[in-house]
Structure formats: structure tokens, C-alpha cells
Amino acid sequence: MLTVRAMLRAAVLCVSMLGVAVPALANDHGGGGGGGGEFVPLEVITTNLASEPGGEGHFIQIAITFRLSDPAAASVITAYMPIIRHKILLLLGSHSGSSLQSTQAREELVEEIKDVANATVGTPAREDKKGRRQPAVGPVKHALFTSFIIQ
Numbered sequence: 134m135l136t137v138r139a140m141l142r143a144a145v146l147c148v149s150m151l152g153v154a155v156p157a158l159a160n161d162h163g164g165g166g167g168g169g170g171e172f173v174p175l176e177v178i179t180t181n182l183a184s185e186p187g188g189e190g191h192f193i194q195i196a197i198t199f200r201l202s203d204p205a206a207a208s209v210i211t212a213y214m215p216i217i218r219h220k221i222l223l224l225l226g227s228h229s230g231s232s233l234q235s236t237q238a239r240e241e242l243v244e245e246i247k248d249v250a251n252a253t254v255g256t257p258a259r260e261d262k263k264g265r266r267q268p269a270v271g272p273v274k275h276a277l278f279t280s281f282i283i284q
Contacts, residue, residue: 171204173211177280180222183229191230196280197221199250199273206272209254220249230283239281244268247276 179194201207210217224245232238248258248269255271 171201171207172198173201173207174198174279175214175218175221178218178221178225180225182225182233182283183227185229185231191283193225193230193233194280194282194284195225195278197246198277198279199247200275200277201272202274203272206254209272210250213254217250217253220253221246224249233283239278243276243278247273250276 175197177194177196179192182191182193184190199210201210224242228238228242233242250273251269251271252258253271254273255269258269259267261267
């Protein structure tokens with residue numbers, strides 16, 4: 134007999150297999166924030182998180198959409214998507230479930246994901262002469278979570 138947890142895991146994994154990356158154009162009625170830009174959704178990502186100190190393991194399922202500064206960059210993002218997804222999977226595996234519970238931690242994760250994508254197709258993050266971290270420069274303006282589940 135399947136437990137509720139096992140059934141939920143199976144359902145989450147089935148849903149994750151249905152994710153499809155299809156570029157979607159932004160509409161003309163943007164809500165402030167300058168000129169439109171293109172939105173490029175990634176396939177749903179499901180992976181294990183780092184083990185908790187007590188040995189308990191968790192997994193995460195997230196859906197991410199990139200907002201690009203230049204709609205023409207969508208083809209570049211799409212071309213490098215396997216590398217970007219690989220690096221996001223490695224990044225997620227370095228976090229534990231408890232470390233991603235706060236809103237601030239999730240906002241930091243957004244910036245890390247944006248840096249991973251921009252470093253892949255643009256210029257990697259670096260430190261300036263004063264030792265301050267400068268983010269990666271590239272076409273990804275925002276990384277947006279459209280779904281975020283930790284189990």
C-alpha cells in the first residue's frame with residue numbers, strides 16, 4: 134500500500150516530466166519597469182537537496198522563467214539551456230531544504246540562478262578592486278519562480 138508521501142512524490146515527478154520550455158512574448162501593457170523583454174520559461178526542475186544535519190533528505194521542484202533584457206537573446210538562452218539547467222541542478226544540490234525556507238534565502242537563490250544563466254551566456258561574476266562582488270552580466274534581467282515546492 135502506498136503512503137501519502139509516496140503518492141505525492143510520484144505525482145510531483147509525473148508533473149515535472151510534463152514541463153516544456155516554450156518562449157513566450159511579453160505583452161504591450163507592461164507594468165512599469167521599462168521596455169518589455171521576452172519571458173523564457175525553463176522546464177520544471179526536480180532534484181534532491183543537500184542532506185540536513187540529521188540525515189533527512191528533501192527534494193525540490195521549481196519552475197523558473199527568465200525575463201530577458203533583449204528578446205533576441207531568447208535563441209541564445211535556448212541554445213545553452215542544457216548547460217544552464219545542469220548548473221542550476223548543481224546549485225540547488227548545494228542547498229538544504231531548511232536553508233531555503235525563508236523569503237530572503239529564496240531571493241538570494243533567484244540572484245544565484247540569474248548569475249548562473251548570465252555567466253553561461255555572458256560575462257561571469259567577479260570581484261572589483263575593492264573586493265565587492267559584481268554580478269554576472271548577460272541577457273537575463275530577472276529569474277522568476279513560477280512554482281516552488283520543497284518536500
